[in-house]
Amino acid sequence: MFKHLFKLIWNKRKQNFLFLSEILVSFLVIFAVFSFLTYYYQNYSKPLGFDYKKVWSIYYENGELTKNRDSLAIFYENLNKSLKSMPQIEEVTFSSGNFPYSDSFMSTGLTQNGKKFNMVSHFVVGTDYKKVWNVSLLEGRWFMPEDLVSKNKGIVINETLKKAVFGNTNATGKLIGDYDDKEKMKVLGVVQDVKSNGDFAPAGNAMFVQLDSGYYRDTHNILIKVREGADANFESQLYKFMATSVKNAVEIKHLDQMRDSKNGVTIIPMVIFIIIASFLIINVALGLFGVLWYNINKRKAEIGLRRAIGASGNSVSNQLIMEAMILATISLIVGCFFAVQFPLMSVFNIPASAYFIAILLSVIFIYVLVLLCSLYPGKQAAAIHPAIALHEE
Amino acid sequence: MIRLNNIEKVYRTDTVETLAINGISLDIAKGEFLSIMGPSGCGKSTLLNIMGLLDEPSKGSIKIDEQDISRFSDQKLARFRNQKLGFIFQSYHLINDLRVLDNVELPLLYRNSSAKERKLLATAALEKVGLSNRLKHFPSQLSGGQRQRVAIARAIVGNPQIILADEPTGNLDSAMGNEIMDILINLNKNEGTTIVMVTHDESMAHKTHRLVRLFDGSQVQ
Secondary structure, eight states: OHHHHHHHHHHTTTTTHHHHHHHHHHHHHHHHHHHHHHHHHHHHTSOOOSOOTTEEEEEEOOTTSOOOHHHHHHHHHHHHHHHHTSTTEEEEEEEOSOOTTSSOOOEEEEEETTEEEEEEEEEEEOTTHHHHHTOOEEEEOOOOGGGGGSSSEEEEEEHHHHHHHHTTSOOTTOEEEOTTSOSEEEEEEEEOOOOTTOTTSOOOSEEEEEOOGGGGGGOOEEEEEEOTTOOHHHHHHHHHHHHHHHTSOEEEEEHHHHHHHHHHHHHHHHHHHHHHHHHHHHHHHHHHHHHHHHHHHHTHHHHHHHHHTTOOHHHHHHHHHHHHHHHHHHHHHHHHHHHHHHHHTTGGGOOHHHHHHHHHHHHHHHHHHHHHHHHHHHHHHHTSOHHHHTTOO | OEEEEEEEEEEEOSSOEEEEEEEEEEEEOTTOEEEEEOSTTSSHHHHHHHHTTSSOOSEEEEEETTEEGGGOOHHHHHHHHHHHEEEEETTOOOOTTSOHHHHHHHHHHTTTOOHHHHHHHHHHHHHHTTOTTOTTOOGGGSOHHHHHHHHHHHHHTTOOSEEEEESTTTTSOHHHHHHHHHHHHHIIIIIOOEEEEEOSOHHHHTTSSEEEEEETTEEOO
């Protein structure tokens, strides 16, 4: 029967072109949606790697601060002490502008045995950065003040970078070259991946460098972890204190709000995409339903004939559903050919696994869609009275 | 072979009730070639559909090969039609998107026969009707007479005991009609197939063993 149906479909390929095209287009749209959804889900299901709750960021203009390096170091030391002395503040650290959920991005390259590792997120952080974020250490240790005077600059790398550079071996104590391999840096420790660009973005390769006094002139951000009870009154006091200290504009942000905003950048376009795709799929479903319905009405005489020569109502219904499924399979083969190019060519830097899962989900989705759209026309075909159908031309 | 007992068929709509067959009883013996005649709308095709188990009578009973088919399920009726009955229609009812050989193989698809066996039987059936050189043609590439011969091959491919022909020569000129009639007569004579044929053509009807005339749903001869 399968061969017979295939022959019938092949001989009617021109009439089936619309159906085939509809399925192909829907598959490609669904594949795009599922690729992103799978990718986002894969990222979402990975641990966040840090604790953003009760963390505030303080941005300040530093133009009015002294340019003298030593005086600036003393100023920051005093500022750190003053902030820590506030009962509502648990931890304080200075940071480059690209702290988690900020809109800043800073990257560098690394070299290991002649191999380049580009687009490594580069975080310049204070000694207490780990405490503020509650980042988990997987091996080695975090920075200590004496690391600033060691022969090789100490760095802490994240898990993804460690795997990329050192595989499954221990990274602590090993040296790694900077982007042009002129300076060797020593890996002090490895921390768990930190999803600093939101719940749906990958951690990527990241390295942390300790903030030294030479970087103070470029420092604009303080991160604080506050205790329970740090309210709007405290925020107002903190604002005044900071504005007085830096003699310039200050902005305080709550990291949980920044996180929502960062996640929104992913969620909102995705929701819009899903809504548009849903409308398209509804239209395609109605189209498929219409095409199948039209085909059945056009093939009433054939249905009557098949009933006369030995087909039961069920076998007529099954035949029509099978025909729709075979047509869907032909479209899916073509669709999969195009879809497979995405993981093969690493398009959009999405992992191949996300693409393959998306292909599988899209294939299942299309089969379910076609099955649902063909069930009712199939049932109607089964109900066609053979004696009446045989009088149709 | 076929026993119709007091068959009635009523078509009902919300407002109208039409009596298409009015108490027809008929016995058709095995190997008989029977023709049914009558004016348009007298119930000939309805009666043939009832005999072919394509339609149910409103009243009365029908036995084929000593089996009371009134309690058959849809599945069982389909199997019965496939194994015992062959149909020939005035408008051939060939599937235009299938080649001649595939059209003839159709009834065998609803049996558990292999592709090889189907091809063998279909080729043999087409040889019987003189179309062994048209296996790969599409119906649209054939003349009316050839199409009807394909339809006959399709009807006989499963070796049915009964052939029901609804005006098989109705769309053909007299020469072609005679050719088709000769094939049916040979089938009846050589294979012993029981044939019931609805026709408007008196000369064709006279070539059969028995003629039944209908008028307004009743048997008048």
